Amino acid sequence: MATGRTHRPATRSRGIPEATVARLPLYLRALTALSERSVPTVSSEELAAAAGVNSAKLRKDFSYLGSYGTRGVGYDVEYLVYQISRELGLTQDWPVVIVGIGNLGAALANYGGFASRGFRVAALIDADPAMAGKPVAGIGVQHTDELEHIIESNGVSIGVIATPAGAAQQVCDRLVAAGVTSILNFAPTVLTVPDGVDVRKVDLSIELQILAFHEQRKAGEDGGPDGGPPSPAARAAAAAVTGHRKGPDGDVPAVMPA
Amino acid sequence: MATGRTHRPATRSRGIPEATVARLPLYLRALTALSERSVPTVSSEELAAAAGVNSAKLRKDFSYLGSYGTRGVGYDVEYLVYQISRELGLTQDWPVVIVGIGNLGAALANYGGFASRGFRVAALIDADPAMAGKPVAGIGVQHTDELEHIIESNGVSIGVIATPAGAAQQVCDRLVAAGVTSILNFAPTVLTVPDGVDVRKVDLSIELQILAFHEQRKAGEDGGPDGGPPSPAARAAAAAVTGHRKGPDGDVPAVMPA
DNA sequence: ATGTCTTTGTGAACGCGTGCACAAAGATGG
DNA sequence: CCATCTTTGTGCACGCGTTCACAAAGACAT
Numbered sequence: 001m002a003t004g005r006t007h008r009p010a011t012r013s014r015g016i017p018e019a020t021v022a023r024l025p026l027y028l029r030a031l032t033a034l035s036e037r038s039v040p041t042v043s044s045e046e047l048a049a050a051a052g053v054n055s056a057k058l059r060k061d062f063s064y065l066g067s068y069g070t071r072g073v074g075y076d077v078e079y080l081v082y083q084i085s086r087e088l089g090l091t092q093d094w095p096v097v098i099v100g101i102g103n104l105g106a107a108l109a110n111y112g113g114f115a116s117r118g119f120r121v122a123a124l125i126d127a128d129p130a131m132a133g134k135p136v137a138g139i140g141v142q143h144t145d146e147l148e149h150i151i152e153s154n155g156v157s158i159g160v161i162a163t164p165a166g167a168a169q170q171v172c173d174r175l176v177a178a179g180v181t182s183i184l185n186f187a188p189t190v191l192t193v194p195d196g197v198d199v200r201k202v203d204l205s206i207e208l209q210i211l212a213f214h215e216q217r218k219a220g221e222d223g224g225p226d227g228g229p230p231s232p233a234a235r236a237a238a239a240a241v242t243g244h245r246k247g248p249d250g251d252v253p254a255v256m257p258a
Numbered sequence: 259m260a261t262g263r264t265h266r267p268a269t270r271s272r273g274i275p276e277a278t279v280a281r282l283p284l285y286l287r288a289l290t291a292l293s294e295r296s297v298p299t300v301s302s303e304e305l306a307a308a309a310g311v312n313s314a315k316l317r318k319d320f321s322y323l324g325s326y327g328t329r330g331v332g333y334d335v336e337y338l339v340y341q342i343s344r345e346l347g348l349t350q351d352w353p354v355v356i357v358g359i360g361n362l363g364a365a366l367a368n369y370g371g372f373a374s375r376g377f378r379v380a381a382l383i384d385a386d387p388a389m390a391g392k393p394v395a396g397i398g399v400q401h402t403d404e405l406e407h408i409i410e411s412n413g414v415s416i417g418v419i420a421t422p423a424g425a426a427q428q429v430c431d432r433l434v435a436a437g438v439t440s441i442l443n444f445a446p447t448v449l450t451v452p453d454g455v456d457v458r459k460v461d462l463s464i465e466l467q468i469l470a471f472h473e474q475r476k477a478g479e480d481g482g483p484d485g486g487p488p489s490p491a492a493r494a495a496a497a498a499v500t501g502h503r504k505g506p507d508g509d510v511p512a513v514m515p516a
Numbered sequence: 517a518t519g520t521c522t523t524t525g526t527g528a529a530c531g532c533g534t535g536c537a538c539a540a541a542g543a544t545g546g
Numbered sequence: 547c548c549a550t551c552t553t554t555g556t557g558c559a560c561g562c563g564t565t566c567a568c569a570a571a572g573a574c575a576t
Contacts, residue, residue, distance in 0.1 A: 103364060
């Protein structure tokens with residue numbers, strides 16, 4: 001999981017647990033696939049398998065939305081697609097701005113899944129004047145100076161930050177001040193936001209490190225230095241390690257300076 | 259969160275809770291920043307603030323690693339950087355392959371944070387023969403035919419999938435068969451893997467949908483159709499909604515066909 | 517050496533999320 | 547109309563994760 005909710009003690013919005021909300025998009029995707037294959041109904045067992053979850057969990061998740069199933073039959077695919085879409089707020093259009101059009105920002109702008117679910121890229125914003133006007137994914141890049149104007153005139157409430165880490169907080173502050181209340185952060189930094197603003201982060205580096213941890217475990221303890229209590233001598237080695245790391249990249253660049 | 263662990267009932271590896279493991283990279287980043295500013299020690303309160311977590315949680319997290327702090331003083335920054343790095347397995351080099359060099363794959367290949375933490379891009383792999391040999395981020399793209407050979411000869415155990423959704427499972431199977439035991443999946447699909455293989459997924463679309471849910475809630479119930487029990491009439495509208503969606507993009511393309 | 521002050525490490529309580537297991541509900545066939 | 551069979555919806559128990567609150571530990575000054 002690359003993600004992770006940020007802040008906010010797992011508030012239960014309208015009785016729907018946060019964990020359930022996080023799974024709804026998964027169900028929706030599986031249901032959409034079924035819908036395209038013109039499958040009329042699906043059982044909790046089948047749908048759960050398609051979404052990669054436990055069937056009991058799925059049923060409980062759906063129970064928070066209401067009783068949309070028919071016992072002995074299953075769930076009406078089309079109907080469920082509509083209900084989940086509505087619950088997630090996907091029946092309306094969400095204008096989104098992407099700030100920081102480097103490699104990653106450009107990739108996001110080209111992302112097909114963006115438009116497919118009610119999300120519309122309203123603008124691409126970058127701090128580099130040389131980028132201004134350049135078309136990326138068919139949309140002209142605009143300069144950061146325009147940020148507030150763009151947000152307000154388009155009624156944007158969701159912002160995507162794909163800038164280098166150093167610029168992220170500053171961009172975040174401007175987005176929030178301009179009226180953005182939901183932020184998807186790709187920069188490797190902890191963003192500080194006022195109450196009422198949601199931040200979700202996607203951090204490639206963190207995901208890899210988590211995988212590395214499990215990978216190391218799988219490889220067995222044999223390769224490691226010592227499995228017991230850490231030797232005091234290790235303290236000396238510490239300086240050397242970080243000394244090496246003090247090189248040019250200190251976690252700073254997200255993907256490419258915008 | 260883009261993230262999300264997949265499968266596996268939160269196994270507690272070596273007594274370290276999964277939730278703690280997921281936060282270690284966060285602490286490590288904050289500590290590295292402190293290290294670069296030559297800060298010798300840090301209190302749990304300060305570090306927690308920098309990492310965006312509760313100080314009690316941080317202390318408990320560290321307690322799983324051992325007693326590395328000094329009461330009345332705090333934690334030795336360099337020492338802690340070393341300990342966490344070691345715990346996460348970052349003191350060794352992890353060769354990684356990226357499969358699917360579209361927009362996203364290229365962005366990942368250029369990602370600076372990759373190399374900075376012991377991860378080394380061993381190879382870029384793409385199914386498009388026209389891509390073969392083309393340098394991306396200074397590395398020549400190799401054809402999918404070479405996949406097994408690359409994995410085995412480089413001892414790769416971590417693979418990154420950035421292909422379209424349709425190709426993901428197939429690529430995954432080949433990676434696993436070749437010896438990869440940890441996968442970071444960017445394709446919007448549920449991957450099925452044998453036991454012993456870890457999968458973490460990063461799904462932009464899901465993150466946005468979660469944000470949209472909260473955004474809708476913040477906007478208030480007033481804008482919605484009806485807050486009460488769903489009208490049976492809605493069932494009729496359902497067909498129309500999914501009918502529209504049945505267009506060209508059905509969630510399929512990740513970022514760009516490789 | 518002794519007292520004070522800071523900060524860690526952790527026992528305990530609480531709440532959320534998960535999974536089991538089953539009763540209720542409805543479809544289906546005779 | 548009744549019996550049977552399938553599948554939902556959920557009460558309940560359990561375990562993980564979070565947070566509080568405080569005792570233990572060490573630094574530091576006198």
